[in-house]
Amino acid sequence: MRGGRRELGEDDVPVRARGGSRPRTRNRPKHENARQGFVTAVDRGRYSCLIEDRPVVAMKARELGRGSIVVGDRVGLVGDLSGEPGTLARVVRVEERSSVLRRTADDTDPVERVVVANADQLAIVCSLADPEPRPRFVDRCLVAAFDAGLEPLLCLTKADLADPGGLLRTYGGLDLPHVVTSSTGDLSALRERLAGRISVLVGYSGVGKSTLVNLLDPEAGRSVGHVNPVTRRGRHTSTSAVALPFEGGWIIDTPGVRSFGLAHVSPDDVVAGFPDLADEVAECPPGCPHAVDTPGCALDTGVARGRLAPERVDSLRRLLSSRDAEEERH
Structure with a gap:
């Protein structure tokens, strides 16, 4: 002791136990009695x-880690499954997915x-x-659909404002x-296409997705907006995805997006999307x-001989070039 003060030793340094005082184990509970549920919405x-x-509200069990749970997932649930106000169940398992749509x-x-x-x-x-149609956005969604193993359905809205013939000819092949x-x-044709299936609706802002959903299901109550008269762009009205039961299947409405990135899709799979x-x-x-003026590229020959639509070839080339960090112009 010096000057009335005791010198501190190693035994005097407090050490905080990492991960709590419980021993860690890799043996996670199996939850054989978990009930299967279907995720219809995710919010914070x-x-x-x-x-x-x-209907039941749940939180994710800690043992699931950082893995994401999304609308459409089939999950195992334990805890309070009564669905009473203020109750909270736990998601303890995410079942194997049959398909995953990514962007x-x-x-x-x-x-x-x-x-x-x-x-x-x-x-x-x-x-x-x-807003005006954006075929390149449609092309991106088609590539994403083929990559995810989903059957695509092109839904054209606002036919009372413009003729669909030109756009349909673009995809005639x-x-x-x-x-x-x-x-x-009449929405009977759309109803027939959606009945008994799990369909996800994707589109850029202002195309009328939420309006369609409200017409198909008057109890859906999805927010709708208007197109900016200056920019001709819509504003985001739906802020999160939601699944709604529909005639033996599900409609999943998603927020409007301004772009649909395909960084997760290989160049060969992008080409396969055409x-x-x-x-x-x-x-x-x-x-x-398949770039412009590539020696021997048969796409140029196909366009020159009238076998290929120039706009389709141009869209493919823009998608491929954008993967090289070139800015894509719409």
Whole structure:
């Protein structure tokens, strides 16, 4: 002791136990009695689920770690499953997914985001006017659908404002299933396409997705907005994905997006998303990048001879070049 003060030794240094005082184990509970639920909405760490016809709110169990749970997931639930106000169940298991629809912020962003799980149909909603149609956005969604193993459905809205003929001719070589709707038209064709299936609706802002959902299900109550008269762009009205039961299946409405990044899709799979160009691509030399003025690229020959639509070839080339960090112009 010096000057009336005791010197501190190693035994005097407090040490905080890491990970708590309990010994860690890799033997996680199996939860054999967990009830299966279907995730219908996700909001700030709370998961709205259906167990048969009973709505339940749940949180994710700690043992699941950082893995994401999304709308469309089938999950195992334990805890309070009564669904009474103020009760909270726990998600303890995420069942194997039959399909996963992904997107990235742009074509150079390595971080992919799962949009929905277990869907079997991607309904690509595109307005014919107000805002103007964006075929390149449609092409991106088609690539994402083929990559995820979803059957695509082209849903054209606002046919009372513009003729759908031109856009339909653009995709004539794909034999793409499609429906055409208007604000006052009959929705029976769309209903038939959606009945009994798990369909996710995707579209850029302002195309009328939420309006369609409200017409198909008047109790849905999805927010709708208007198109900015100056920019001709819509504003985001739906802020989160939600699954709604519909005639033996589900409709999953997603927020409007301004881009659909495909950084998670390989260049070969991007090309495979253009099946109407497949015959010409097969004639390209090995390793052909399919870029403009590439020696021997059969796409140029196909356009020159009138076998390929120039806008389709241009869209493919823009998608491929955007993966090299080139800015894509819409």
